[in-house]
Amino acid sequence: xxxxxxxxxxxxxxxxxxxxxxxxxxxxxxxxxxxxxxxxxxxxxxxxxxxxxxxxxxxxxxxxxxxxxxxxxxxxxxxxxxxxxxxxxxxxxxxxxxxxxxxxxxxxxxxxxxxxxxxxxxxxxxxxxxxxxxxxxxxxxxxxxxxxxxxxxxxxxxxxxxxxxxxxxxxxxxxxxxxxxxxxxxxxxxxxxxxxxxxxxxxxxxxxxxxxxxxxxxxxxxxxxxxxxxxxxxxxxxxxxxxxx
Amino acid sequence: xxxxxxxxxxxxxxxxxxxxxxxxxxxxxxxxxxxxxxxxxxxxxxxxxxxxxxxxxxxxxxxxxxxxxxxxxxxxxxxxxxxxxxxxxxxxxxxxxxxxxxxxxxxxxxxxxxxxxxxxxxxxxxxxxxxxxxxxxxxxxxxxxxxxxxxxxxxxxxxxxxxxxxxxxxxxxxxxxxxxxxxxxxxxxxxxxxxxxxxxxxxxxxxxxxxxxxxxxxxxxxxxxxxxxxxxxxxxxxxxxxxxx
Numbered sequence: 001x002x003x004x005x006x007x008x009x010x011x012x013x014x015x016x017x018x019x020x021x022x023x024x025x026x027x028x029x030x031x032x033x034x035x036x037x038x039x040x041x042x043x044x045x046x047x048x049x050x051x052x053x054x055x056x057x058x059x060x061x062x063x064x065x066x067x068x069x070x071x072x073x074x075x076x077x078x079x080x081x082x083x084x085x086x087x088x089x090x091x092x093x094x095x096x097x098x099x100x101x102x103x104x105x106x107x108x109x110x111x112x113x114x115x116x117x118x119x120x121x122x123x124x125x126x127x128x129x130x131x132x133x134x135x136x137x138x139x140x141x142x143x144x145x146x147x148x149x150x151x152x153x154x155x156x157x158x159x160x161x162x163x164x165x166x167x168x169x170x171x172x173x174x175x176x177x178x179x180x181x182x183x184x185x186x187x188x189x190x191x192x193x194x195x196x197x198x199x200x201x202x203x204x205x206x207x208x209x210x211x212x213x214x215x216x217x218x219x220x221x222x223x224x225x226x227x228x229x230x231x232x233x234x235x236x237x238x239x240x241x242x243x244x245x
Numbered sequence: 246x247x248x249x250x251x252x253x254x255x256x257x258x259x260x261x262x263x264x265x266x267x268x269x270x271x272x273x274x275x276x277x278x279x280x281x282x283x284x285x286x287x288x289x290x291x292x293x294x295x296x297x298x299x300x301x302x303x304x305x306x307x308x309x310x311x312x313x314x315x316x317x318x319x320x321x322x323x324x325x326x327x328x329x330x331x332x333x334x335x336x337x338x339x340x341x342x343x344x345x346x347x348x349x350x351x352x353x354x355x356x357x358x359x360x361x362x363x364x365x366x367x368x369x370x371x372x373x374x375x376x377x378x379x380x381x382x383x384x385x386x387x388x389x390x391x392x393x394x395x396x397x398x399x400x401x402x403x404x405x406x407x408x409x410x411x412x413x414x415x416x417x418x419x420x421x422x423x424x425x426x427x428x429x430x431x432x433x434x435x436x437x438x439x440x441x442x443x444x445x446x447x448x449x450x451x452x453x454x455x456x457x458x459x460x461x462x463x464x465x466x467x468x469x470x471x472x473x474x475x476x477x478x479x480x481x482x483x484x485x486x487x488x489x490x
Contacts, residue, residue, distance in 0.1 A: 009364075009366055009367050009368070010367050011367040011368045011370070056367075056368050058366065058368070076363075076364055080364060080365075085365070085367065085370055086367045086370070087367060088364050088365050088366065088367050089364065090363075090364050090366075118321075118335075119254075119321055119325060119333050119334065119335050120325075120330070120333050121254055121303065121333065121335075122254050122255050122256040122301075122330065122331045122332060122333050123254070123256045123301050123303070123371075123372055123483070125256070125330055125331070126368075127368055238368070
């Protein structure tokens with residue numbers, strides 16, 4: 001058996017997230033369907049990040065095993081002919097048969113985009129959060145700095161999630177302005193369930209003056225989901241890339 | 246009667262263009278429906294630019310007449326509550342009752358976005374043309390320069406269109422690179438039917454080396470639609486703004 005690694009981009013708008021579900025089409029179920037059709041053998045991919053409904057990706061990672069001899073670099077072309085147009089494989093390569101996208105050490109980069117204006121802009125609605133309130137970007141950046149480094153992010157994890165440890169390292173948490181957009185970029189060795197969206201919901205409260213930047217230190221120390229801000233809506237979030245170390 | 250001018254943004258993906266049609270929902274028909282509901286009197290807007298199916302706008306212009314006393318600045322809020330989320334009024338103001346969006350002298354700015362990569366990117370598919378071929382941006386810019394100024398753009402007008410004159414002035418025709426995107430920006434006093442998309446189709450042929458930049462002069466001189474390149478697909482095109490002089 002050979003193990004093939006795919007880099008997958010998708011628009012999450014019309015999917016029930018990544019993971020196969022009983023009700024509703026998912027990114028994973030579409031990949032499984034197209035690979036099974038293409039290879040004539042049952043295929044189930046393993047994904048690196050199980051993104052939620054409405055969340056997008058430029059480069060999520062999936063692996064699958066196959067006995068087929070098709071050269072790895074042919075898979076993007078063969079799969080993209082079968083996939084719906086809102087899912088596109090960007091790259092494929094062979095990896096060792098014991099390589100796991102969930103266990104391999106990696107840096108993941110996410111961006112969350114906020115469109116600031118008086119009225120929503122239709123062409124941005126699927127890929128950003130609309131915000132008519134004024135936001136203090138400098139204070140948001142100041143707050144984000146407290147998240148950098150190794151911390152117990154339990155306060156930024158959706159309660160009910162089952163994980164062995166809630167300690168993660170953020171290499172970067174940056175707030176930048178791109179015209180009318182405010183982009184929150186986080187890079188880390190791993191993210192808990194809803195962690196980026198809870199970080200964004202908390203930074204938005206800082207930006208609106210409802211919290212002070214230094215509150216982030218107290219939120220981390222509380223290790224309690226109730227201490228952080230709300231979970232920001234999914235459509236502003238995009239998984240930008242995986243880098244394997 | 247008062248005349249109100251609306252600045253309207255929309256995602257054209259799900260519409261049969263601007264103009265009211267017997268089959269299919271249009272931007273104009275949605276505006277008419279919502280204004281008629283809101284004001285309790287039959288309203289028909291007049292649009293500045295009748296964009297095609299799939300073409301987007303950040304700032305198209307429409308006017309309508311009403312006896313209602315609602316302050317102009319309230320219209321965006323009242324209409325946006327009724328409109329589908331892919332249409333959003335950005336501004337409203339009262340204008341003289343004989344002011345016409347089609348006759349008032351104006352500068353219109355369009356952008357056409359081309360995404361250059363090996364594989365399509367799903368989150369860009371609705372707002373750009375995917376192009377895997379390499380494009381010589383410098384040659385495209387050189388070609389675009391020949392379009393600037395006052396010319397008879399008959400070669401760049403969809404044949405069959407009925408207009409009194411095919412002479413227009415382009416104040417700017419610019420090709421710029423934004424990362425993986427190539428953006429063609431044109432600003433002029435008016436555009437013929439499909440003119441921007443035929444300009445783009447022609448510049449794409451220059452970018453691929455199928456034509457030389459100087460061919461544009463010969464295409465203009467021919468005054469024949471057959472001399473120019475193909476009409477580029479609609480989804481890359483966005484009407485950016487109207488400026489009334």
